């Protein structure tokens with residue numbers, strides 16, 4: 001019985017291991033700039049995943065730049081004040097800081113829905129933005145901060161830093177995807193769907209809607225912080241714009257672009273977004289936003305469930321994030 | 328016998344409408360009580376007051392001797408009072424089975440668990456067993472949104488039953504169910520209720536249904552209880568007959 005279960009689990013994991021393997025050899029085949037683009041796309045995909053997780057409860061965060069910036073500035077501050085350069089510790093720090101922020105703001109935000117929730121998240125992110133801008137002595141103001149490449153488990157990556165960051169990001173992304181997938185198949189994951197469908201019934205079953213939303217928000221914030229931290233590693237420069245509303249808007253944009261029918265959809269959305277932006281910018285530096293806008297329009301019209309629906313056109317409607325269809 | 332529910336002098340108005348007007352009632356353990364009354368007579372309001380969705384302007388509510396007036400629906404539910412809804416309140420994008428699993432996990436208090444799977448073997452077995460009791464078979468995998476009205480009503484009741492209540496309040500469990508199916512649905516419901524011995528109150532418009540399944544009938548009119556009798560005695564009462572016939 002157990003053996004059969006193990007082998008079934010292995011069979012289920014095989015395609016993902018194959019994908020992971022392919023992604024692992026990819027940087028050897030790609031030019032450096034493309035490897036860098038993928039690294040950034042993967043890191044930002046974590047923030048997008050955070051937005052998507054909230055969207056499953058019908059909550060649109062227009063302020064996820066807040067966690068993105070919090071994760072990134074954790075790296076900056078830790079390097080500047082604590083002389084910390086170890087990636088694992090910095091990642092841990094970013095997770096703790098963004099988690100603590102989400103725990104605090106969540107107390108307040110979990111009371112709100114719809115446009116109020118969206119506007120409040122936006123407001124908080126803009127508060128952080130202006131703090132990052134104003135506290136020049138601490139944050140470097142508009143100049144932002146330069147973050148030296150971290151050591152990874154004590155190893156200084158040196159010339160191979162680009163590739164090292166790619167792998168580090170890939171590992172973090174894979175872990176976060178696995179954890180999030182597990183979360184979504186858990187009672188709490190289903191509670192989020194239940195809350196989206198019918199809050200009254202949730203309360204009338206004896207569960208707290210606010211608590212469900214609070215915990216979901218916590219996960220979402222931590223994912224955002226992790227993404228910001230990884231971007232700081234690979235880009236090496238952080239700025240207040242990380243918390244600016246256009247950045248948050250990009251994350252929402254990419255969530256819609258990729259869809260949220262699977263935890264992998266945000267990754268797809270993020271990669272496509274970075275590629276399109278890159279090429280659109282190269283083609284027409286002044287109107288690239290217009291190209292992006294046109295693409296979003298087409299997606300909303302023809303692929304309302306995002307790019308991911310191209311890969312999984314008949315995903316079960318019920319609980320598409322989990323493996324529920326496998327019975 | 329133990330008194331499961333006691334309401335004392337409940338009052339609630341919406342503007343000029345008195346939806347509950349000095350309403351008092353006692354319901355003993357194991358009873359199956361039917362509530363009848365014309366549209367707008369305060370039947371749903373009574374359930375809303377008992378479960379804490381509305382708070383009364385005056386009066387008290389006791390559950391198992393403990394005052395529950397003013398508690399939140401979640402707290403009332405946790406104490407062991409479950410209800411179903413006139414308009415089914417379901418998780419429409421989840422499947423029938425998933426709806427049941429969510430009910431079961433909340434009943435066990437583990438809805439905050441983000442690590443273990445919702446679909447454990449034991450929980451799946453329990454969900455299937457309960458759904459089967461209520462006549463769900465192949466529909467278990469169906470997304471609730473696509474379920475016919477009758478199925479949704481039944482699932483709504485099944486979910487409240489799954490919470491393992493001491494007191495079950497059903498708001499028109501057969502509305503939206505076709506006339507032909509009504510008795511089959513009620514046979515199923517009352518069968519499950521009798522088997523479990525849970526104290527139950529159901530609101531119902533169809534007098535034949537009430538006569539057949541209730542042990543005691545409360546007649547509501549303008550927020551008051553104007554009659555409280557076993558169905559036999561009640562339907563022999565000429566005033567009630569005229570009143571009820573007049574309503575139909």
Ligand SMILES: Nc1ncnc2c1ncn2[C@@H]1O[C@H](COP(=O)(O)OP(=O)(O)OP(=O)(O)O)[C@@H](O)[C@H]1O
Nearest residue numbers: 341344346364365366367368369370371372373413
């Ligand atoms: N939330 C509310 N706001 C305003 N008026 C309300 C509200 N709830 C109930 N009412 C009014 O109170 C009165 C009693 O309503 P209630 O829903 O309890 O009636 P009911 O007996 O359940 O009727 P039905 O058979 O139509 O379900 C009605 O006149 C209704 O319009």
Ligand SMILES: [Mg+2]
Nearest residue numbers: 370371372413
């Ligand atoms: Mg009613």
